[in-house]
Amino acid sequence: MTYVLSRLWKQKPMRRPVDPQLAIGLALLGLLVLVAVCAPLIAPYGPWTISGAPYLPPLSDHHLLGTDTLGRDVLSGIIYGARISLLVGIAAALAGICIGTVIGGLAGYFGGIVDDLLMRFTEFLQTMPGFVLALVLLAVMGPSIWSIVLAIALVSWPSIARLMRAEFLSLRSREFILAATVLGESHLKIVWTHMLPNAVGPIISIASLKVAAAILTESTISFLGLGDAGQISWGLMIGTSRALLRTAWWTSVFPGVALFLTVLALTLIADGIGRSLDGRRQSML
Amino acid sequence: MQFSRFVVMRLFKAAAILAAVVALNFLLIRLIPGDPASVLAGESGMADETFLAMIREMYGLDKPLLVQLKTYLLNAAGFNLGFSYPLQRDVIDIIIERLPATLALTGSAFLISLVVGVGLGVWAGSRSNGPVDRLINVVVLAFYATPGFWVGLMLILIFSVWLRWLPASGTGFETGDDPGALVYLKHLCLPVVTLALYYVAVYFRLCRTSVISVLHQDFVRTARSKGLSWRAIMRRHVLPNAILPVFTMAALQAGSLVSGSIAIETIFAWPGVGRLGYEALMQRDYNLLLGVFLTTAAMVVLLNVIADILYAVVDPRIEVAR
Numbered sequence: 001m002t003y004v005l006s007r008l009w010k011q012k013p014m015r016r017p018v019d020p021q022l023a024i025g026l027a028l029l030g031l032l033v034l035v036a037v038c039a040p041l042i043a044p045y046g047p048w049t050i051s052g053a054p055y056l057p058p059l060s061d062h063h064l065l066g067t068d069t070l071g072r073d074v075l076s077g078i079i080y081g082a083r084i085s086l087l088v089g090i091a092a093a094l095a096g097i098c099i100g101t102v103i104g105g106l107a108g109y110f111g112g113i114v115d116d117l118l119m120r121f122t123e124f125l126q127t128m129p130g131f132v133l134a135l136v137l138l139a140v141m142g143p144s145i146w147s148i149v150l151a152i153a154l155v156s157w158p159s160i161a162r163l164m165r166a167e168f169l170s171l172r173s174r175e176f177i178l179a180a181t182v183l184g185e186s187h188l189k190i191v192w193t194h195m196l197p198n199a200v201g202p203i204i205s206i207a208s209l210k211v212a213a214a215i216l217t218e219s220t221i222s223f224l225g226l227g228d229a230g231q232i233s234w235g236l237m238i239g240t241s242r243a244l245l246r247t248a249w250w251t252s253v254f255p256g257v258a259l260f261l262t263v264l265a266l267t268l269i270a271d272g273i274g275r276s277l278d279g280r281r282q283s284m285l
Numbered sequence: 286m287q288f289s290r291f292v293v294m295r296l297f298k299a300a301a302i303l304a305a306v307v308a309l310n311f312l313l314i315r316l317i318p319g320d321p322a323s324v325l326a327g328e329s330g331m332a333d334e335t336f337l338a339m340i341r342e343m344y345g346l347d348k349p350l351l352v353q354l355k356t357y358l359l360n361a362a363g364f365n366l367g368f369s370y371p372l373q374r375d376v377i378d379i380i381i382e383r384l385p386a387t388l389a390l391t392g393s394a395f396l397i398s399l400v401v402g403v404g405l406g407v408w409a410g411s412r413s414n415g416p417v418d419r420l421i422n423v424v425v426l427a428f429y430a431t432p433g434f435w436v437g438l439m440l441i442l443i444f445s446v447w448l449r450w451l452p453a454s455g456t457g458f459e460t461g462d463d464p465g466a467l468v469y470l471k472h473l474c475l476p477v478v479t480l481a482l483y484y485v486a487v488y489f490r491l492c493r494t495s496v497i498s499v500l501h502q503d504f505v506r507t508a509r510s511k512g513l514s515w516r517a518i519m520r521r522h523v524l525p526n527a528i529l530p531v532f533t534m535a536a537l538q539a540g541s542l543v544s545g546s547i548a549i550e551t552i553f554a555w556p557g558v559g560r561l562g563y564e565a566l567m568q569r570d571y572n573l574l575l576g577v578f579l580t581t582a583a584m585v586v587l588l589n590v591i592a593d594i595l596y597a598v599v600d601p602r603i604e605v606a607r
Contacts, residue, residue: 124302124305124306127302127306127582127585127586127589128306128309128310128578128582128585129541129543129544129581129582129585130541130544131541131544131545131547132543132544132547132562132577132578132581133310135547135562135563135566136310136313136314136317136566136574136578137313139317139566140313140316140317140318142318212430216432219432219434220432220433220434220548223432223434223548224547224548224551224563226566235432238434238435238438242438242552245438245441245442245446246446249442249446252435252438253439253442256431256432256435256438256439259431259432259435260427260430260431260432260435263429263430263431263432264426264427264430267426267429267430268426271426
C-alpha cells in the first residue's frame with residue numbers, strides 16, 4: 001500500500017492531489033473499518049439481543065433502523081455484521097492472492113513444463129462455475145467462517161495466477177534479473193528481493209476488487225443459509241428476513257445498503273488506484 | 286493446421302476438460318461428510334447395519350472410489366447420469382426438464398447485458414471523460430457493486446409488492462395449464478433484469494476500455510486524416526477491433542452466469558438448473574448434484590469452444606496452429 005501511495009504522489013506532486021473516486025472510496029472504507037473495529041462501542045445493542053418489540057419500523061424510538069421478527073435491533077446487526085464481511089473479504093482475498101502469486105510466480109519464473117502444467121490446471125479451474133464449486137467445498141468442510149474463507153480463496157486464485165505469471169514472465173528476461181542470475185543468487189532470493197516487489201503493482205488494484213468479490217460471495221452464501229448461522233452477517237440478515245419482504249421491508253433493505261456501500265468503496269478504490277498507476281489503463285474489471 | 290482439424294482438436298480438448306471436471310467433482314462430493322447410504326436409508330425409515338450394507342451393494346457404493354468414478358464417466362459418456370433416489374427419477378430427465386427455464390433466464394440475461402453493455406460501452410468509450418461517460422460510469426458502478434440477490438429482493442419489493450406490476454415468483458405455468466407466452470415473459474422480467482444488471486456492468490467496462498484503447502491506435506489517426514467520417518471510423522475500424530476481447534470475456538463469464546442464477550432462481554422460485562443444484566446440495570442428492578455440475582460445465586466449455594472457433598474465423602491472425 002505504501003508503495004502504491006508513494007508512486008501516486010511521486011507521479012504528479014501538486015497538480016492532481018488524489019483522484020476524487022479514490023478519496024471517496026478510501027474514506028468510505030475507512031469508516032467501515034472503524035465501525036467494524038469499534039462495533040461494541042458504537043452499537044446500541046448486541047446483535048442477538050432482543051431489545052424491543054418485534055417489527056418496529058425505522059425511525060422508532062431507540063431503534064433507528066427498526067427491529068426484526070424477534071425484536072432485535074437492525075442497526076446493531078448491521079454494525080456487527082461489518083466485522084464478518086470485512087474479515088471474510090480481506091482474509092479470503094489475501095489467501096487467494098497468496099495462492100495465485102505462488103502458482104503464477106512459479107509458472108512464470110520457471111517456464112517450460114512447470115508453466116504448462118500449472119497453467120493447464122489454472123485454466124481447468126476457470127472453466128468450472130466458481131460459486132457452485134465453493135458451495136461444494138463448503139459442504140465438504142462444514143459451515144464455519146474459516147471454511148468460507150478457504151472455499152472462496154480456493155476458487156478465486158486462478159485470475160491472480162494468470163496475472164502474476166504474465167508479470168514474472170516479462171520480468172524474467174529483464175537485465176537486472178539476468179545480472180542477479182549471473183551473480184549466482186538463489187532462485188528464492190531473486191524472486192523475493194527482485195521480482196516480487198516489481199510484480200506487486202498490478203496486484204494492488206486487483207486486491208481491492210478481490211476483497212469486494214469475496215464479500216459478495218460470502219453474503220450470497222450466508223443469504224442461501226449455507227454459511228455460519230452463529231455469526232451475524234449482512235447476508236444472513238437478508239436471508240432470514242427474506243420472507244418478511246412484504247411486512248417488514250427494512251429488515252432486508254438496510255443490510256443490503258451496507259453491503260452495497262462496502263462493495264462500492266472497494267470498487268472505487270480499485271478503479272482509482274488502477275487509473276493513478278497508469279493513466280492510460282482504464283480499469284481492471 | 287487445417288481448420289476442420291483445429292475444430293476437432295478443440296472439441297477433443299473440451300471433452301477431456303469435461304471428464305476432468307466430472308472426476309474432480311465426483312471425488313469432492315464423496316468427501317462431503319454423511320454417508321449417502323444412510324441418507325437413503327433414512328428416507329425409508331430403517332437404518333440397521335445389514336440394511337445399509339444392502340443399500341451400498343445395490344447402488345455400488347461399496348466398490349472402490351475409482352471404480353465408481355470409472356463407471357460414472359462411462360455412463361455419462363452415454364448420457365446416463367444415474368438415478369436420483371430422493372426424487373425417484375433419472376437425473377438426465379430431471380435436468381432436461383429444468384434446462385429450458387435456466388436457458389431462458391441466462392440466455393436472455395446474457396443477450397440483454399451484452400447488447401446494453403456493449404452499446405453503453407461504445408457510447409461512453411467514444412466520448413471518454415465527457416459528461417455522458419461520467420454519468421454512465423457512475424450508474425454502472427452502482428450495478429457492479431450491488432449483490433444480485435439483494436437487487437432481486439428490491440425489485441420484488443418495488444415492482445410486485447408496491448406497484449403490483451409484475452409477478453414475484455414462478456413461471457405462471459405451475460398449475461399445469463398454459464396461460465400463454467405473455468404470462469411467461471412477465472414472470473421472466475424480474476429475474477432476467479436482476480441477473481443482467483451485474484453483467485451489463487462487466488461488459489460495459491470491458492467494452493469501454495477496449496474502445497478507448499483502439500481509439501488511441503495509429504490506424505484510427507490515419508483513418509481520420511484521410512477524411513473518413515466519425516461514424517465510418519467507428520463502424521469499420523474501431524468496433525471490429527474493440528469487440529473481440531468483449532466476446533472472449535463474454536464466453537468466459539458464461540459459467541458465472543449459471544452460478545449467479547442459483548441465488549436468483551431461488552429468490553424468484555424459478556424452476557431452473559441453478560435452484561436444482563442448490564436443492565440437490567441441501568438434500569445430499571449426489572447424483573443430481575454431479576449431473577448439475579456436468580451440465581453447467583458442459584455449457585461453459587461449449588461456449589468457450591464456440592468463442593474460440595468464432596475467434597479463428599473472425600481474426601485470421603489467431604493462428605489455427607495455436
